[in-house]
Amino acid sequence: xxxxxxxxxxxxxxxxxxxxxxxxxxxxxxxxxxxxxxxxxxxxxxxxxxxxxxxxxxxxxxxxxxxxxxxxxxxxxxxxxxxxxxxxxxxxxxxxxxxxxxxxxxxxxxxxxxxxxxxxxxxxxxxxxxxxxxxxxxxxxxxxxxxxxxxxxxxxxxxxxxxxx
Ligand SMILES: Cc1cc2nc3c(=O)[nH]c(=O)nc-3n(C[C@H](O)[C@H](O)[C@H](O)COP(=O)(O)O)c2cc1C
Numbered sequence: 001x002x003x004x005x006x007x008x009x010x011x012x013x014x015x016x017x018x019x020x021x022x023x024x025x026x027x028x029x030x031x032x033x034x035x036x037x038x039x040x041x042x043x044x045x046x047x048x049x050x051x052x053x054x055x056x057x058x059x060x061x062x063x064x065x066x067x068x069x070x071x072x073x074x075x076x077x078x079x080x081x082x083x084x085x086x087x088x089x090x091x092x093x094x095x096x097x098x099x100x101x102x103x104x105x106x107x108x109x110x111x112x113x114x115x116x117x118x119x120x121x122x123x124x125x126x127x128x129x130x131x132x133x134x135x136x137x138x139x140x141x142x143x144x145x146x147x148x149x150x151x152x153x154x155x156x157x158x159x160x161x162x163x164x165x
Contacts, residue, residue: 053131
C-alpha cells in the first residue's frame with residue numbers, strides 16, 4: 001500500500017528549533033532538531049506516535065530529506081512528548097533558534113523500546129536508509145518543490161497550522 005495518505009499525511013508544520021536532552025548528537029551520533037512544545041501540542045490527533053519521513057528546511061537553506069520521531073522515546077522513558085527531526089545532511093554547527101519547516105509524508109514504523117543503545121542506533125540507521133530510498137520516488141519528490149518551502153509564499157500556505165514565524 002502507498003502510505004502517503006495514511007492518517008493525517010501529508011502534514012506540514014514549522015516552528016523554532018529548541019534544545020532537547022542533547023543525547024542525539026552525544027550518545028547516538030545522530031543529531032536531532034527538537035520542535036518547541038507549541039508545535040507538539042498542535043499536531044492533529046490522527047498523527048500517531050511513530051517514526052516518519054519527509055522533507056525539511058532550516059531557515060532559508062535547501063530542502064533535505066528527513067526522518068522524524070514523534071512520541072515519548074520509550075528507550076529513554078521521556079515524560080514529555082517530542083517531535084525530533086534528523087536531517088539527512090551534515091550541518092557544520094547547531095541551529096537552535098532557527099526556523100524548521102517539515103513536510104511529513106510517510107509512516108515508517110511504531111516507536112519501540114530496545115534492550116541496548118546499539119539496537120536503537122541500528123534501528124534509526126535503518127530508518128534513514130529506508131527514507132533515503134523512499135523519498136527518491138516521484139510521488140514524494142514533488143513535495144520538495146511545494147510552495148510551503150518557498151521563502152516568499154511559504155508563510156501563507158494554508159497547511160501551516162497557526163504557528164507564527
Ligand atoms: C528516525 C528516528 C527513530 C527513532 N526511533 C526511536 C525508537 O524507536 N525508540 C526510542 O525510544 N527513541 C527513538 N528515537 C528517539 C531517540 O531516542 C532520540 O532522538 C534521542 O533520545 C535523542 O533525543 P535528545 O536529542 O532529545 O536527547 C528515534 C529518533 C529518530 C530520529
